[in-house]
Amino acid sequence: MATQQPISILEYHQRTKHFLDHYAQGPGTLDWADQPDPFRRFEGCTRFQLPLAGHVPSPAFSLLQQGEKIEAQAVSLQSLGLMLELAFGLSAWKQYGGDRWALRCNPSSGNLHPTEAYLINTANEDLPAGLYHYLSHDHVLEKRGEWNTLPEFQGLLIGLSSIHWREAWKYGERAFRYCQHDIGHALAALRYAAAIQGWSVEILAEVSDAAISGLLGLDREQDFLPKETESPDVLCRIHTGAFESVTVMDPGGLADLAVDHWFGKANRLSHYHHYQWPVIDEAALATLKPSTSEHYESRTSDHRLVLKPSSQSAGDIIRQRRSAQQFDAQTSISLVNFFQLLLALMPCRPMPFDLWPWSPKIHLFLFVHRVEGLPPGVYALPRESECLMTLKEMMQDAFIWEPVDGTPDQMDLYCLLRADCRKAAKTLSCHQGIASDGAFSLAMVAEFGDELENQPWRYRRLFWECGLIGQALYLEAEAIGMRGTGIGCFFDDAVHEVLGITGSRFQSIYHFTVGKALEDKRLQTLPAYFHLNQAE
Incomplete structure (x- = not known):
């Protein structure tokens, strides 16, 4: 019997188009009882509570376009917490009747949030060196891994991954597209949040997906339920100005960061998984990135591209961002x-x-x-x-x-x-x-x-x-x-x-x-982390 050829990414794209007379394949109905948990947790990890920024002042939004005018902040729990909060944290809660749901600083298709963020830290004495998962619901870092010997690399890395099931639950086969949109939004959200600290972000484009997966522990099948795994997407270096002696982070240098000890198991997101979308796994496999040698375009940033400077706080604008309905x-x-x-x-x-x-x-x-x-x-x-x-x-x-x-x-x-x-x-x-x-x-x-x-x-x-x-x-x-x-x-x-x-x-x-958005007056808005205060 002839085996079926794996789908190419161009075939996937054509297959997942919407047409005027029919839509791409998706669930016929939404199984609300099996809606994926929007928050990934790793049970059995040591947790490090990050301080909430509160009303800590941030630069005017316009000044983010002139990064040299923003003084670089020292790496600390406070500065790390602010960056993670403004990049991936909660911005508010909405409530209607008995239903309540969280909004985040990084937008997501359908507010489903397939993107997960990881921090690799070897730079900060306030936070023990290790690999951490950021849990936005509690604004904590969950320690997933550590080393026997501190790596030579000193600095901060951010890794992003996608849980395709979260999007597929609602959008079916087209969900792989939306997960990639969300990664782009998350990268930009990280860049704005880092700029508030006077930091910059570098995409480590040469690194393979397999290397990212091993570095973040995504290839540890025993730590995840089979239908709720995470796919590696991108690895970034955060330049804080404090550890510039290490100027190059090539793919070979990642071996130094291989974790020796692992902690925690991923929580269950759904119980039933009634609908299956194998073409998403095929698309992910078709687009798996090897280690590459990248050609970078030389481009000069233009700081004049502000016609009407905004004096509003960058942090306020990031927190107030919503998707208009x-x-x-x-x-x-x-x-x-x-x-x-x-x-x-x-x-x-x-x-x-x-x-x-x-x-x-x-x-x-x-x-x-x-x-x-x-x-x-x-x-x-x-x-x-x-x-x-x-x-x-x-x-x-x-x-x-x-x-x-x-x-x-x-x-x-x-x-x-x-x-x-x-x-x-x-x-x-x-x-x-x-x-x-x-x-x-x-x-x-x-x-x-x-x-x-x-x-x-x-x-x-x-x-x-x-x-x-x-x-x-x-x-x-x-x-x-x-x-x-x-x-x-x-x-x-x-x-x-x-x-x-x-x-x-x-x-x-x-x-x-x-x-100009119309506000739904039926919805009640609650502060982003009011539930943490209630728990105290």
Whole structure:
């Protein structure tokens, strides 16, 4: 009997598209009794309580774009706690009747939070050297591992992983895409949180997934339930300015960090797992990254990309970030604020794109509804000028590609079509009113190209880059008194048809919208860590 060939990542992408007449495969109904626990815990670990930041002042949001003006903080439990809290911690609780759920500083599709964060610490005397899992619910570090002899490497590493089951419970086969979006959002959230401390973040891009898995203990099958394992995603180094004698962290250097003693077992997240989505495991296997030699693009950050400086605290903006559920369908955005938002998405912007070591592969197509001084219509914002001619050749012949007057020098914005596109935007985004009721929505279109055939792990990076863009939009929208929300549900090929895209050279892989949010007055908002005070 012939064995079935494993799925390629391009086959997975095509298989998990939504179409106007049917959606990608997902659960027919949601088994609410088996909804995954949003908090991973490791039972049997020593726990280290991190101090809550409370009202500790943080720099103005605008100053994060001028990192050299922010004094680097010493590594301590206080500074580590603040970084982890603002990157991955709770931002609030919402309650409706007898139901209560947590919101976090890093957004997630469906508030399901497949992303887990780990800290490797050899730098701080306040915290014993070791490998730790961050539990956001309790704002604690769970010690998962330690060494017989302290490694030569001195510093801090952050590892991120994904529990695919958390997303698949609700979204079925398309969930692998959403987990990758969430990693991108988490990377950006980490970058903003580190910047508040005067620290920077470096992606250790050469490292293989197998090395990350071994380093974080994700390959220890005995510590996890079979259907609730974690997949390795990315390893980052936090540069604090205190341990710069070690300037290079290559894949070979990770052997020095191999843990000698392990602690703890992962908690059960669900009981039944009625629905199974083996194609997600196939996609994860297809995109497993080997150890690589990376080519980094030389790029200079531009600190001038702030049109309207915000004096609001960066910490406050991060904590108040929410995903809008509904817009008022009336409020316009000023042209200056619109340009401010778009400038925040350019690759030369320091925050959060200074951690991204590759040339941009994501370009933006906007459905403008209510921007003062700008006619409604479809617009294009290429994030890499060298791709402009290719985009023009691929798009609709009827598009006019007219440069928008007054656009800041650091970006090129083009009007493609003047029209009321609210109905089209709503239809393309799975008939969701949030795409038409805001000031504008946009599609993030990725360069797929031939490299995904030979280097399929780059598929995940495309979604990570979208997550970086989305997180920048979230925070910049808050800074101008607006609100954003990511849109993972859209009709893939219908979007391509509207734009004139054929073939697989370009693919729309994430949508986003910004506007004036309507608050649901029925919901009660509770402080992020009120439950810790109640337990005392």
